Amino acid sequence: MVHMLCVAAAVWLASGAAPDGAAVDTGSGWDVSWGGHPVFSYRFSDRLMKPYIHPLLTPRGHAVTLDSPADHIHHHGLMFGWGNVQPATEGRDYHLVFFGEEGDPHTIGRILPDPELPPKVEVADHAVRIVTHNQWRRLSDGLLVLTERREIISHRPRPGRGNLLTWITEQRAEVDLSLGPTPGRDVSYYGLGLRTPRDMRWALFANSNGKRGTPACYGDRADWCACGTTVEPARGFAMFDHPDNPRHPTGYFVMDNDFSYMTASFVSHEPYPMRKGDVLRLCYGVLAFDGDIDAGAIADEYDRWIRLTVGRKRAR
Numbered sequence: 001m002v003h004m005l006c007v008a009a010a011v012w013l014a015s016g017a018a019p020d021g022a023a024v025d026t027g028s029g030w031d032v033s034w035g036g037h038p039v040f041s042y043r044f045s046d047r048l049m050k051p052y053i054h055p056l057l058t059p060r061g062h063a064v065t066l067d068s069p070a071d072h073i074h075h076h077g078l079m080f081g082w083g084n085v086q087p088a089t090e091g092r093d094y095h096l097v098f099f100g101e102e103g104d105p106h107t108i109g110r111i112l113p114d115p116e117l118p119p120k121v122e123v124a125d126h127a128v129r130i131v132t133h134n135q136w137r138r139l140s141d142g143l144l145v146l147t148e149r150r151e152i153i154s155h156r157p158r159p160g161r162g163n164l165l166t167w168i169t170e171q172r173a174e175v176d177l178s179l180g181p182t183p184g185r186d187v188s189y190y191g192l193g194l195r196t197p198r199d200m201r202w203a204l205f206a207n208s209n210g211k212r213g214t215p216a217c218y219g220d221r222a223d224w225c226a227c228g229t230t231v232e233p234a235r236g237f238a239m240f241d242h243p244d245n246p247r248h249p250t251g252y253f254v255m256d257n258d259f260s261y262m263t264a265s266f267v268s269h270e271p272y273p274m275r276k277g278d279v280l281r282l283c284y285g286v287l288a289f290d291g292d293i294d295a296g297a298i299a300d301e302y303d304r305w306i307r308l309t310v311g312r313k314r315a316r
Contacts, residue, residue: 021128021154023121030121032128032154037061039154039163043076044119044132049101050111051132051150052079056194056237056288059163064237064288066197071259074101075195078286080169082267083190084180085109085136085145095183096145098136099190105139112137114147128154136171144174155308162301166309167192167284173274180271187219189253192284193263194237196227203236203260204228206293207252208302217254219268224302225252227262228293238287238298239264240305245282283309 023030028045031038037059044051054077055063065077083099086092098109113119117133129151136146148171155164181188196203206212207222217225223243228236241250241264251268255261264284266272274280285305287298 020125021123021156023123023128023130025121030130032130034154034157034163040078040165042130042152044113046113049074050076050079050081050098051113051134052076053152054078056286058235058288058290060233060235060290062233062235062290063197064194064200064235064286066195069195069198069259072195074099075193075261078167078192078194080150080167080192080284081111081190082179083182084188084267084271086178086180086271087143087145088176088178095180096138106141108139109136109145110139111135111148126156145177146171147174148172158304162287162289164287164301164305164308165285166305167286168282169284170279170281173276173278173280176274176276178271178273179267179280181265181267181269185253187251187253187269188265188267189261189263190267191250191253191263191265192239192282192286193253193261193265194227194239194286196237196260196262198259199231200227200229200236200260201256201258202230203256204230204293205254205256205262206295208249208295208299210295214254214256217252219251219253221249221251221268223249224287224298225254225262225264226287226293226295226298227254227260233290234292235288235290236293237262237289238293238302240285240287240302242283242309243306244310 029043054067081099085096114133120131122129134148151168153166205217207225226238253263
């Protein structure tokens with residue numbers, strides 16, 4: 001069976017005509033820009049534990065991501081990870097982690113480029129598109145748990161509105177398994193997550209339901225959820241959940257004590273079982289902007305993203 005899940009990401013731009021896009025091959029990923037203005041770097045290499053985006057920049061060039069801080073070295077900017085994969089062949093207490101990066105190799109996994117399916121990059125008038133294929137394997141013995149087709153699209157920005165990117169992950173179970181939530185947490189932080197820079201430690205959260213503050217937004221199911229700074233330079237980001245997704249609206253994990261983190265979490269409140277051959281299609285995102293949280297502007301950009309993505313067929 002095939003299930004659809006879609007979420008998206010956007011970055012607010014300064015005014016002016018939206019210029020040409022570019023994706024420069026760095027040898028370990030791509031630097032994406034519009035009109036010479038950097039938008040994000042996508043890190044993709046068999047030397048990494050997982051592919052991810054860092055930095056993700058606002059139009060004024062301020063980062064909203066942090067890569068591998070000492071307190072959590074497995075936090076890599078904007079990343080997708082499951083931290084509680086339970087293959088049916090293992091015991092009930094077994095957890096295979098594609099989130100953390102340290103520990104017993106029998107319980108840690110890597111998300112690796114598929115050597116048989118090279119990446120594809122397209123630069124068009126309306127978008128920059130990166131398509132990659134990944135294998136989710138256990139470290140100890142190379143057990144293949146999931147195969148993934150991932151598509152990241154940087155949409156042509158609108159003047160004064162933002163750089164919009166869409167994150168799609170299509171995952172096929174190679175064994176019977178369950179995607180579990182975070183053990184010991186009432187709201188899971190597994191899924192599409194973003195670790196913020198240190199100066200965004202004390203953050204303000206707001207969502208599409210009109211709620212504000214960490215307690216109100218924690219675990220709340222919403223079309224979108226935003227995170228803004230309380231210091232200069234003022235900036236933030238938001239994540240979008242698509243109405244075609246299963247479990248829409250998704251639950252969001254948010255925190256802002258020792259550091260700020262947000263996840264659009266498909267398994268926020270419950271596990272998700274998959275039989276071998278099942279496909280879960282997710283389309284995620286994040287919105288990074290200059291200035292304070294403007295709920296009206298975020299809602300407008302969310303609506304534009306819906307128009308760009310509803311009914312969109314898979315690009316080969």
